Structures are given as structure tokens and as C-alpha cells.
Amino acid sequence: MTTLTFFNAWHYDGKSAVRRKVEVQTIGAQFFLLETERRHGPFAFADVEYVAHKGDADVYGLTGQDGWRLMLSGPVPAELTAMLPARRRYGGWVDRLGLGKATIAFTLASAAAVAVVLFSPQWLAPLIPSSVDKKLGDALVGDFGGRFCSTPAGDAALKKLVVSLDTSPRDLQVEVAKIDMINAVALPGGKVILFDGLVKQARSPDEVAGVLAHEIGHVREKHVMQALLRQMGLAVVLGGVDGNSGALVNNMLAMSYSRESEAEADAHSMKALGNAAISPVATASFFERLSELDGSARGGDESQGITGYMSSHPLSRERKKAFEKSIVKGKNYKPALTSAEWTELKTMCTQDRKAKSGFGFDFE
Amino acid sequence: MSEDLGQRHSAFRFHGTWQEFAGIAFPNLLLSIVTLGIYRFWATTREREYLWGKTDFIDERLEWTGRGMELFIGFIMVFFLIGLPIIVIQLISQGLIFRGETIIAAVVTLIMFLLLFYLTGVAYFRALRYRLSRTYWRGIRGGSNDPGFQYGLSYMWKSFAGWTPIFLMVPWSMISLWNERWNAMSFGPHRFEAAAEWKPLMKRYLLFYLVPFLVFVGAIIFGIAVAASGGQPDALGSSGMAIGGILLIVAILAMYIILPLAALAFYSKYFRLAVGGLRLHNLEFEFRARAADWILFFLANMAIIICTLGIGYIFMPYRNWKFFIDHMEAYGEINVDELTQSETIVSKHGEGLLDAFDVGAI
Numbered sequence A: 001m002t003t004l005t006f007f008n009a010w011h012y013d014g015k016s017a018v019r020r021k022v023e024v025q026t027i028g029a030q031f032f033l034l035e036t037e038r039r040h041g042p043f044a045f046a047d048v049e050y051v052a053h054k055g056d057a058d059v060y061g062l063t064g065q066d067g068w069r070l071m072l073s074g075p076v077p078a079e080l081t082a083m084l085p086a087r088r089r090y091g092g093w094v095d096r097l098g099l100g101k102a103t104i105a106f107t108l109a110s111a112a113a114v115a116v117v118l119f120s121p122q123w124l125a126p127l128i129p130s131s132v133d134k135k136l137g138d139a140l141v142g143d144f145g146g147r148f149c150s151t152p153a154g155d156a157a158l159k160k161l162v163v164s165l166d167t168s169p170r171d172l173q174v175e176v177a178k179i180d181m182i183n184a185v186a187l188p189g190g191k192v193i194l195f196d197g198l199v200k201q202a203r204s205p206d207e208v209a210g211v212l213a214h215e216i217g218h219v220r221e222k223h224v225m226q227a228l229l230r231q232m233g234l235a236v237v238l239g240g241v242d243g244n245s246g247a248l249v250n251n252m253l254a255m256s257y258s259r260e261s262e263a264e265a266d267a268h269s270m271k272a273l274g275n276a277a278i279s280p281v282a283t284a285s286f287f288e289r290l291s292e293l294d295g296s297a298r299g300g301d302e303s304q305g306i307t308g309y310m311s312s313h314p315l316s317r318e319r320k321k322a323f324e325k326s327i328v329k330g331k332n333y334k335p336a337l338t339s340a341e342w343t344e345l346k347t348m349c350t351q352d353r354k355a356k357s358g359f360g361f362d363f364e
Numbered sequence B: 001m002s003e004d005l006g007q008r009h010s011a012f013r014f015h016g017t018w019q020e021f022a023g024i025a026f027p028n029l030l031l032s033i034v035t036l037g038i039y040r041f042w043a044t045t046r047e048r049e050y051l052w053g054k055t056d057f058i059d060e061r062l063e064w065t066g067r068g069m070e071l072f073i074g075f076i077m078v079f080f081l082i083g084l085p086i087i088v089i090q091l092i093s094q095g096l097i098f099r100g101e102t103i104i105a106a107v108v109t110l111i112m113f114l115l116l117f118y119l120t121g122v123a124y125f126r127a128l129r130y131r132l133s134r135t136y137w138r139g140i141r142g143g144s145n146d147p148g149f150q151y152g153l154s155y156m157w158k159s160f161a162g163w164t165p166i167f168l169m170v171p172w173s174m175i176s177l178w179n180e181r182w183n184a185m186s187f188g189p190h191r192f193e194a195a196a197e198w199k200p201l202m203k204r205y206l207l208f209y210l211v212p213f214l215v216f217v218g219a220i221i222f223g224i225a226v227a228a229s230g231g232q233p234d235a236l237g238s239s240g241m242a243i244g245g246i247l248l249i250v251a252i253l254a255m256y257i258i259l260p261l262a263a264l265a266f267y268s269k270y271f272r273l274a275v276g277g278l279r280l281h282n283l284e285f286e287f288r289a290r291a292a293d294w295i296l297f298f299l300a301n302m303a304i305i306i307c308t309l310g311i312g313y314i315f316m317p318y319r320n321w322k323f324f325i326d327h328m329e330a331y332g333e334i335n336v337d338e339l340t341q342s343e344t345i346v347s348k349h350g351e352g353l354l355d356a357f358d359v360g361a362i
Helices: A078-083 A092-097 A099-127 A130-141 A152-165 A196-201 A205-220 A223-240 A243-275 A281-295 A316-325 A339-351 B018-034 B040-053 B068-098 B102-133 B149-163 B170-183 B199-229 B237-276 B291-307 B311-327 B352-357
Strands: A008-012 A023-027 A030-034 A039-044 A048-054 A057-062 A065-073 A173-177 A184-187 A191-195 B012-014 B055-057 B060-064 B135-137 B140-143 B190-194 B278-280 B283-287 B328-332
Touching (some): A048 A065, A092 A099, A099 A223, A130 A184, A152 A339, A173 A196, A184 A223, A191 A205, A196 A205, A205 A223, A281 A316, B012 B328, B018 B040, B068 B102, B102 B140, B149 B170, B170 B190, B170 B237, B237 B291, B291 B311, B311 B328
Antiparallel strands (some): A048 A057, B055 B060, B135 B140
């Protein structure tokens, strides 16, 4: 069967830039393009692909023929249109579903992806073997550039604190680092580092015990690994978002989670203090002092994957109240360390002359 | 071919409207948000299809045949080949810093920086190549067979050479790189010939280069003049402070206003010279925007973005393209019989590198 149709059809053969006015001659699943003195083809309808809508014309290409174009405008007969591929608007999936449905589907898929990334670390983190955790911690910390302080009496005092606060202290590695910052960090592999600045400013061993128990809480609740996994997941999921907004969303999500884990670590700390019969009063007063610092614009700069103490975000004032509430009236609290032990711990970094001090560079 | 030659102002004409573009840009924005940004590759493609398709060159519209999937694949390639290694290297160097191995960390970081710098050069080249290979006019496209690895090296050494003499040779490096890039490109059977000169660019560059000094000197002169006419400083202690404060503000404003203006003036000259030095067989090109056009364009863009609280940002591709096409001009003639199909290879992935480094192609 042969049909000749009359509407505007232009053709480029892709070999030269000559524009040809043609007529489309359809023969079954094939067609020819007829010029006044030439016939192009046959071409198979199956090879025709949609290229673009240009001006008032639909532009078609041919698979495997670079630059081959057929441009149709005007009253294209329905029989011919039926043989040609449909217009493309948004791209494959969206065109098939329609904009509305596609939007809903994408929203759901995105929400699911984010949910997986946010919630899976909670049950994925415990599945990571402790050997991996340990290796990661060792790789990250090493000997901390020789900044760990050590004296026999100071080590003993620190050990006493750890033993009183944790039931299996053997898989913890608690160190005091010669860095003059009021901070403490929990790192992968059960590593907890108290900065000397924090120990020095503390007014009692109970205060250090509260902070230490908090960091041990991060270790026991697997917060560090969770945060690492979450950051990695978010980096992948939000990788497609433009730099700035992606980082913003990422930080907001990470922040809200760090707040949650800070609260969990606080709860752990209060429980551990209670079990060790150490009064939470000192820790509460520590937060009192911190809350004064809060007012003086503490930045929330948190290095990724390291749960910092100062950068933790439940407001210090609220945390102070929580610790005050956990005081049990009439309970027989005893000091976390004897005054001799406390002095040893406090002066450990001063005594240890071998330990290097500071970072030797600007720490972010 | 019923073009009215008398009415035609330029070989390039743009027929798009921002209303039509809005019909593309807003759904794009919506889909990009709900896909956490992944749709943006298809969004870019749709925008280009529209912009190219609304652009006349002589008597036929341009055609953008790039696909969102190509850009997406390019992005994934960059993510795995460059993004992940960088994250790993950063972790390693952080660990090194933690352990006090500051020097090794610095060396690792420096190597990473150099590698990224090299890849940025390659990215510029490949993005231009990709865009030419996806741009069709009368069924004919452009491209290049050069993968751009050599260009990456040129980009490194020419940039360094431009910076070394206290940044005075930057115009030379910019023009020289432009020429090198375009000389490797072709359209149909014809090779581009780029022979832009850099010396005429120096005057504008020095203007831009000297602005900070001029502002500084101006502030001092103004200060002396005020002090000379202001009488006793001890009697006018507080007002003297106020004048000092005002001077400081004026100087800062001058830096923030005059410096970008001088930069635009330089860039307008650069682009005019660069495009003006370009030939394709019997065609010559010209870019007619002067410094004032660029400044107006820039201010209008700022106004649009600010007045729409940032949403106007989605119209920037439209504004940029319209500005580009409105000021492009070509002279000479094309023999369509001679303009045969390009033999250059077509890579299957898009501007991943360039996208990752967030730079423009031209």
C-alpha cells in the first residue's frame, strides 16, 4: 500500500548541510523521502527516534545515522504520526508517569532513601565487627603525635575513674592529651581522649568523671560508628544536590542526630555516675559554667564523625537541670578520686615532659 | 528560506521568551527537589534543548542532542574516579595530621591539589568538546578527536606562568589557553582557527589589577585633604573618628563595587578579543557586548535574583544564553554543500568533570 501525504517535510541527510524539501512515502513499516529528482531510503519506522521540537516542527532522527533529520510541520496525518515515536518532554520516566505522579513517586523514593540512610546506622553500627572499629580508631589516632600524657600515678588515677564508670573497661582506651582545650572526644575503637585543658579547669574529680562517663556513653551506644555511617550515606544520597544546599541539609540532619546522641550519652553518664556513687552535682555545675560560654557565641563546628563535647548541642542549661534532677537525696555519694589521686591526674601533663603539646598547626 | 535579509541584524538570533522558559524551569526545579538533585542532569538537558532550539543561525535553528543520561553518567564517573579518592585522601591526611605527620599530610594535599588542577583543565576542554559534539546545525555537528589530556598540562603550566610574575601574565595565559582549546575543535569538516591576541588586553587588565592600589591611594589623599581642612584634631576628636570611619566604609564600598566593575570591564574585553580571533573556514565571529552591556547584564541578574528572593536564579541559564546569542555575530559565507558531517568521535558521557568543578564551558 502506498500513501503520499502533503504537508511540510524537510530533510537533512546528515552527510552535508544541504536542506531538502521532501515528501514522505510510506510503505508498510518503511518509508522513502522523495525529492524532486531523488529518492532517499528506504528507512524503517522502527529506527526513527524523536529529537526535539523546534519552532513549529517536530524533529526526528534515525538510529545509527549521525545528523539524519526529518522535520515535520503542518497537518501531519494521523496514520504517519502513529508510526512515529512520541514527543519527549521531561525524559523517559516522567513522560510515562506524567509530571504529577512522577513528582509523588520521586518524593516517596527520596524520602525512603533518606530514611534508610538516617535510620539504618542505628542497627548497622552494632553489626560492624569491633576489629574493624578498632583498626579504624588506630589508623585515625595512632599515638596522637606523642601528645598522650602518662605518669604512673596519673595513669592509675585515670584507670580508677574508668573502672568505676564502666563494667568492661578493658575494651576502652582512655587517654589525656596535652592540648589546652576544654574538650573531650570519643573516637572509633573505644578510644576516649580527654584534653588536658578540660582536666585542668575542672573543679573536682567528679566533674571529670561526669564528662568521661558521657564520652564512654558515646562509645557504648556506638554513636561514633553511627555518625560515620550516616555521614557517608548522606554524602551519597545528597551527592546529587548542589554543593551548598546539600551541605546545609546534611549538617542540619547530622546536627539533630548529634543532639539526640548527646542526650543518650548524658543519660548514660548519669546512670554510670549513679552506679559508681559519684555525685552528679559537679557535672551539673560544669554545665552551668558551659552555659555561660554558650552565650558567648559557641560555634557548632563539629569535625565529621567525631562527637565533640563542647560542640554537642542540647543546651548546657537544660543539661545542667537534667544532671541536677538525677541527684538522689540521702544517697551516700563519695568523691570520684582521693585528693592525692586528683592532684596526680590534674598535673599529669605538666609532669610528663616527654608528651608533645598542642597540635603544632591550626586545628580546624 | 524566506528570511528577510534587510531586517536581519545578526547571523545569530534568539527567539525564546522567559515565559516559555519558566514552563521548563519550574517543573525542573520541582523535579530536582523531589529527586534530591538527581534530575538536574535532565533539567539541564531540557533547558539546553529549549535554548538551542530557539536559536537561529542564519536560516536554521540549532539543535541540542545531548541527553540527561550522558550528564548523569559523567557525574557518576567523576564521583567514583575523583570524588571518592578525594574523600579517602582527605581522611588519610586528617589521620596523618592527627598523628603529627604534618609534612607528609601537606605533601599529600599538595599532590591532590595539583591533580585537581590538572583535571580542571581537562574538564574545560572536554566540556567544550562535548557541547560542540551535541550541537547540530542543518544536521551537521562539531567536535574534536583530542581527548584533552595534553590540554590539561598546558592549562597547568600556562596558569602557573601567568601567576608567577605577580599575576601580570594572566591575560596571556587566558588568551593562549582559549586559542589552544578552540584550535583543537572543529565543526563539520572545518577546523576552528583561534588567533586571538593578548597584548590589547593588558590595558584593561592593569586597570583591574591596579584598582586596589588606586582606592588605597585615593583614600589616603582624601584623608589628608580632610585633615588639612578640618582644623584641630584634638577639638574635633570624635568627628575625626567619624570621618575616619566614613572613609573606611567608602574604601570598602569602593573595593566591593569598583573591583567587580573593573573585573567585568576586563572580562568583556577578553571575551570580545577571544571571540573576535575565532574563524571557521570562511566564517569570522564577533562578540559585540561592551563593558557597559556586561555591567548592566550583571546588575540586572543581581536585581532579578534579589527581588525574587533567589528563585530568579533558575532563569540565569536563559539570561546567559540570551546575552550570549544577542551579542554574537558572524560574517562571511557558508557553502552548505561543502559543510559535510564531522568525523570526530562522540563520547558517551557528558560534562561530569566540569560539572563537578562547577565551571562554564566557554
